[in-house]
Amino acid sequence: MLYRLPYDAPLGWGREHRSVHLTNLSLIVFYGGLSLLLGVWPVVAGVVAVILPASIVGVWLFSVQHRFEDVHWARHAAWDRVAASLAGSSYLRLPAVLRWLTASIGFHHIHHLAPRIPNYLLEACHQAHPAFATARVVTLREAFSAPDHLLWDEEADRMVTFEQVDGVRAPQPPRTA
Numbered sequence: 001m002l003y004r005l006p007y008d009a010p011l012g013w014g015r016e017h018r019s020v021h022l023t024n025l026s027l028i029v030f031y032g033g034l035s036l037l038l039g040v041w042p043v044v045a046g047v048v049a050v051i052l053p054a055s056i057v058g059v060w061l062f063s064v065q066h067r068f069e070d071v072h073w074a075r076h077a078a079w080d081r082v083a084a085s086l087a088g089s090s091y092l093r094l095p096a097v098l099r100w101l102t103a104s105i106g107f108h109h110i111h112h113l114a115p116r117i118p119n120y121l122l123e124a125c126h127q128a129h130p131a132f133a134t135a136r137v138v139t140l141r142e143a144f145s146a147p148d149h150l151l152w153d154e155e156a157d158r159m160v161t162f163e164q165v166d167g168v169r170a171p172q173p174p175r176t177a
Contacts, residue, residue: 058105064143065090065108068136071159073152085113090136091126092143099123109135 004027006013006020034043072087074080092106099106107122110132117125126132149159 061092061102061105061143062108065092065106065138067149067159068138068142069149069158069160070136071149073157073159082113085109086131086135088112090138091132092138092140094140098140 004020004024006017009016009020031043031047066089068090071090072083074084074088086109089108089112091109094102094106103119104122105111105119107126110117110122110125114125148161150162151160151165152158153160153165
């Protein structure tokens, strides 16, 4: 819902405001028509059944591209856009069908460096520029272990797991009687 209300867009961005409002109107017409045709609850159930899992997978896909052991993090004063793009995010190598289904989200390092490049050109950019070969490659298998890397160790300058932090253990699920 955050992006359905352009409250944070500058007032001078009339074209962007109109675009958001026209999209909102289109959604109201589309879902209103479906609701009249099928009923409100079947439409709500269908939307929730698609949006909830897609949202979870989308957030996971974004987060795993920033959570790997040798990721680059820097405080604001030392932050560099190129270093943050190429070493602070990764190239998540996905099979072709998943690249298509995720709108090439795996080329996240390029998105951070140049967010205006459309998703359908990200792979061509990755292949055309030698600098992108330096980006950390994360495989789908590695991505499933990324949630373990939750903490930033400033002394070691790397992401670590709870088990790697001296004296801290991972939260344990409550025991049942």
